[in-house]
Amino acid sequence: MQETVIDAHNLSKIYDEKTIPVYALNKVHLHISRGEFTAIKGPSGSGKTTLLNMIGGLDIPSEGFVEIGGTNITALKGNELIDFRLNNIGFVFQSYNLIPVLTAKENIEFIMLLQKRPSKEREQRVLELLKQIGMEDKINKRPRELSGGQQQRVAVARALAPKPQFILADEPTANLDSVSAENLLDMMLKLNQEENMTFVFSTHDQRVINRARRVITLEDGKIVADTLPTTVEHKNS
């Protein structure tokens, strides 16, 4: 049996609770096991990003809680939660969000510096990751000198650098042309297969959905469909 990485229990996010409550998420249950390559799809406003934010500990649910590797992150506060994110969750954002004043190498190394990893280990890991994303020749380039696809690859490498339990990617291909998007997906699938890295995406992109091995569909804050790796579709209760 595969180890559970993400366990979301009865998650709700309600805005304007006191006036007219709006459910961005409505009693969502979700279990994601190690090594999954999961896409969360749904129309705009369906709650994809909200769900990702809850799982990533970037937002607090109005109801329910999230466990990551057995730790209830909803109960964590302030720097405790920040430290948990640092050591357990990798993030890839839609608009790359690299630190513009740092080079590709420094952007990847940055997270490990926050983790206070020894310099030798950092150096080794950065080179290993740059090789994995095929960008050894762009080591000293700053984000503005890289294409969108290259920046997103560096963002993936940065997310992988701290050896997280899983990577959350919010619309990672939204700003990429089709070739770059395909390359990025190939790279992430390879990492998923070779390193058993868990990926969870929110996406509109059919290319991502086509490559995902599990697709969760959200509508109005509820999971309305969950296609498991076995391609058996389960209606959510």
Add this chain to the structure above:
Amino acid sequence: MNMLVKIASRNIWRSTKRSLIIITAVSIGLWAGIFIMAFYNGMIEQRINSAIASELSHIQLHHSEFRKDYEIKYYLPDGRKMLEIISKKQGIKAVAGRVIIKGMIASAAGSSGITINGVMPEQENVLTNLEGKIIKGNYFNPKKENEILISEKLRKKLKLNLNKKTILTFQDKEGNLASAAFRICAIYKTINSPYDDANVFVKTSAIDSLAGIPKAINEIAVLLESSKAVPEIQRNLKQQFPKTEIKNWMEISPELGLTVSVGDQMVYIFMGIILLALAFGIVNTMMMSVLERTREIGMLLALGMNKFKIFQMILLETFFLILAGCPIGILLAFATIGITNRTGIDFSQFSEVYSSFGYSSIIYPTLSWNQFGNIVLLIILTALFSALFPARRALKLKPAESLKK
């Protein structure tokens, strides 16, 4: 920390125009702060030096009752002996005895209350360079007795002139009125017009007998080689002449000390205004920088950079901006002070105003290393303090909301 330093130092050049504005503000603030302090120092130093060199000297000795009402009966009977002893001490540049009497000067045109300074011409000249202040006429002639030096101001007021006679009236030791005619041998002028208005000079020998204290003096003025030696020599003299009142220049002229402290307050007010303007500039710039980078800061929080590090990063950015601005401001200030210290800043067109407060109309700015360090420290502290507000704003950002922006 190294990475934070790297990010912060590179971040300041992301918005070149904005950084240049704040660097310019720091430079100008520092330059203005240092220069204002140097200018004020120059003014005060000149005032003090001139007061010590021309009027007060470093230390004065009197009868313990004399300075209460300036009564001639309180004189120093052994004054001349004391003069001899003091002049042989180490660290003494000049010493002179005086007969000081409050009296009246009169001419056909009017009269005026004055201080009659009975001086020993040679010693007084070494002590206060009295001869150097003469603008018309000649210093005391050893062969003539009843000569008087009056100021240009008094000359105009009493419509007097060189070689004319004037009458001095005062109370002698017994309280009887005494008066004598003196011929004006010279007209003097100092930078201190209130002083000029109230002081005339005659020889001690021309006045001591009239005052009822022949061959005696009631004031000994001592000029030292260095101002730093004042406390030590004052203490030494007190031990040697325990019954005599021995005061230093600040004790004799507390209004001079007051001038220094009022001036200090003015400089601090000026500095306060400069620092306030600088603080607003920094708060504004750093706040813009934080607001423009809301998403980036949200991303850093999301990735796991804790709030203390975000706080440090904003403070470091401000610190680097100041570091870039400081050398320019310091160089500007040094250049300005260096040049104006040599050439002086000429306010001759306002000389009447300056003179009425006892200041020279040419100011030579000067600054001690200690004051310089204090200003730089104040600027750095103000800037860092100003950065606390934007840094606090950055800490309040929530990653999920910030990432949407």
